[in-house]
Amino acid sequence: MDKKRLEQLLEEIQSGKTSVEEGVRALEDLPYKELGYATIDNHRELRNGYPEVIYCQGKTPEQVQGIVKYMMSQGNNILATRAGKEMYRKVREVCNHAHYNELGRTITIINHEPETTESYIAIVAAGTSDLPVVEEAYETALILGNQVEKITDVGVAGLHRLMSKMDRIRGAKVVVVIAGMEGALASVIGGMVDKPVIAVPTSVGYGANFGGLAALLAMLNSCASGVSVVNIDNGFGAAYNASIINKL
Template structure:
């Protein structure tokens, strides 16, 4: 029996036992919740395995609060990306049971409350300046129930730092490589492991880096097979994709 069928059976049993009204059941069965400024996709988890994620940048505090409220009504995991410090303080004041990860700029369901996968993804970060993107990837994967191991400040200018961790990296099922400048770390890691590598270029670098465009093109042109490249600064995408692969592995 699928999770979707289990959920539907539980809902019908709750109506039958008068634990849930018909109107409440209809609300839970709706495909989306209309908020005026947004239509919240309530069936995302059934289709893709994880609820709708809130992109916080550009949204007001009140809009984010309203969307979180809808997700909580439907007992969904909360993941809000790209939330600055000031906005986060107001949101956490409203929902004190959520937590804010400042480096990642993420508000989410407490990570310790989420059971983790058997296998892990490695988050490999070239330098300290790349940490916000690396942490966005790491926290995203953790909220999605994935065991994460972090290997930070192991860029190619001191490549011996990477080699001291390579056996642990190889034992993971997916690697996410986060790097700026010329993005060389991505090709190095891809040539040393036997699993998929998601490369995330960052906008960190001097003028000719072109705010990450140089890094992006370098990663796209990698000679190492098994590499997939995300958009500039898209740590969320790296974490999400890695989580999907590990969930798929553990389903079989």
């Protein structure tokens, strides 16, 4: 139950439209709901400003469907990450307006339009191979109520491409930089903007990239000030943090 629904319920009880007994039954699932295979945090939005997000990896399609079905009853916007096609098909059985981003492996369900910021988040990616992480970050930032600018394929192998996009990047309130290989793009941008930079190392690269570890260590050791780093391929985590900054 989100904050708006809770306020509405209290008004209904005060006006007599809803009895106290009915109100108590509606509040029985606070602060969480046990589904047997999952415990859904109903107070997440009240505490943190955003409802709980479904991490689908390791769950069955039926479990994802059950979680979505319950969350739909609470009226929240819903984001599911690392979701496969079969999970999406099961979710569509209970919500025909669910949207699937196949590249980003996200399912989004908009039950009410979020209030959108005037400022925007820039999501900047080194190469086309980084686009799955870009799309996860993009869908996350959108559903959390942010304007977003995507700037892709501007890696350090051709800095002239990046320089032509610097006005758009500098105009953002916060910049998410996504890069694999040696992960140098975060340091380059960090030295050229006066905004927070959230770096996302990706698992893109040849053997010595070690599945993103080389990019992660390079970003952690960046000599550019203002660069913070999230985990490998964690587009969701970067966009979530960027959203908090963008709404300050």
